[in-house]
Amino acid sequence: MMSKIVRTISNILIPLVFIFGLYIILHGHISPGGGFQGGAVFASGVAMIIVAFGSASVQKRLKEHHLSVLESAGALIFIGLAFGGLATLFFFNFLAGSAVFGHIPPSGSNPGDLWTGGVIPLMNIGVGLKVLGGLSAILLVMALASSGIEVEE
Amino acid sequence: MTAGLPFNIPFLAVVALISIGFFIILTQRNLIKMVMGIVILESGVNLFLVSLGYRTGGIVPIFTHAPEGVMVLPVPQALTLTSIVIGVATTALMLSLIMLTYRHTGDIDAEKSRRLKG
Amino acid sequence: MRKAAVAVSLVVIVGLLVAAAFLIHPFGQPPSQMDDYMIENSQAETGTNNVVAAVLFDYRGFDTLGEATVLFTAVTGVVMLFRARQKREI
Numbered sequence: 001m002m003s004k005i006v007r008t009i010s011n012i013l014i015p016l017v018f019i020f021g022l023y024i025i026l027h028g029h030i031s032p033g034g035g036f037q038g039g040a041v042f043a044s045g046v047a048m049i050i051v052a053f054g055s056a057s058v059q060k061r062l063k064e065h066h067l068s069v070l071e072s073a074g075a076l077i078f079i080g081l082a083f084g085g086l087a088t089l090f091f092f093n094f095l096a097g098s099a100v101f102g103h104i105p106p107s108g109s110n111p112g113d114l115w116t117g118g119v120i121p122l123m124n125i126g127v128g129l130k131v132l133g134g135l136s137a138i139l140l141v142m143a144l145a146s147s148g149i150e151v152e153e
Numbered sequence: 154m155t156a157g158l159p160f161n162i163p164f165l166a167v168v169a170l171i172s173i174g175f176f177i178i179l180t181q182r183n184l185i186k187m188v189m190g191i192v193i194l195e196s197g198v199n200l201f202l203v204s205l206g207y208r209t210g211g212i213v214p215i216f217t218h219a220p221e222g223v224m225v226l227p228v229p230q231a232l233t234l235t236s237i238v239i240g241v242a243t244t245a246l247m248l249s250l251i252m253l254t255y256r257h258t259g260d261i262d263a264e265k266s267r268r269l270k271g
Numbered sequence: 272m273r274k275a276a277v278a279v280s281l282v283v284i285v286g287l288l289v290a291a292a293f294l295i296h297p298f299g300q301p302p303s304q305m306d307d308y309m310i311e312n313s314q315a316e317t318g319t320n321n322v323v324a325a326v327l328f329d330y331r332g333f334d335t336l337g338e339a340t341v342l343f344t345a346v347t348g349v350v351m352l353f354r355a356r357q358k359r360e361i
Contacts, residue, residue, distance in 0.1 A: 028321065028324055029319045029320065029321050029324050030319075030320050030321060031321070032321070032323075034321075034323075034324050034327070064350065068346075068350070071343070071346065075339060075343060078336075078339060079336075082332065082336070090332075091328075091329065091332035091333070093316075093317055093318075093329055096316070096317060096318040102318070103318070104314070104315065104318050105314055105318065105319075105320055107314050107315065110320070112320050116318050116319060116320070117317075117318055117319045118317060118318050118319075119328075120317065120319055120324055120325065120328050120329065123328050124324070124328075127335070127339065130339060130342070130343070131342065134342055134343070134345075134346040137346055137349075137350060138345075138346060138349050138350075141349060141350050141353050142349070142353075144353070145353045150355040
């Protein structure tokens, strides 16, 4: 638990870091970024929480089996979308040209349209959930172990 | 940087990083310094993968508001993303094992923790 | 004895790396044709503006599947190593 100045500034900055990480995940198909990069930015926000408020008081509200449920949900979304196009191939893009996320962009340089991409924005969300759950779980478990507190079941 | 360089400077930087990484792994005895050497080696390999696919005077391979010009190769960038995430996973596991070794024997010297004790 | 072995192996590795750095293709002219196909046809086939995301999730989706598996295994290993030791009753 650090001093009052650090905790006040963290209260202002941490929601901005979370929103920036989610923005990078959701706009992964029209600008540089995607699932892995946005998940890493989100996990650095969680690291700021653990450093500013101490790992003992974080562990009362955020147990690490909530984070493992989040990570498994992201992995299941990713695998489920991969099996969805199994009529043709294993990783086939079955949503390109259809109702959901199905516009085709004009060829060449264009201002980006959010509803393009087919199955790729949904896969970005799945991988983003997996990376942020996994890296946050690693950070929380290591911070608890180095300050001498045992991890509960 | 549209003119050609006299000799391949990015590849010489990769050679410097990889040799520094190998030197640290082979000569240091502290376990944490060995992990730092492995991380420097992985950074050198990632730099090599990214600098393989550069075209002179190229632009980012994204079509949103793209200026005129040829695009750099996109496949080495995708391989580098995968390699960075695997490096993070390996470093996390190595550091966890070092913490458990310190808790068990009280010492992080590579020469002293050679035998498996009770 | 051990210092001689370390010095010889370091000299051999650095020598081979420097020789390879001068024999590789000049920086800025990669000899590749597969990426030209991907740059031209990715907007019509996959429907995204981002060619790197299309390569990661559509043309080379198996690499992303393998890397998700590695990340999952590493997280499971780290969390398992730090569990509390249970007292055994004999």
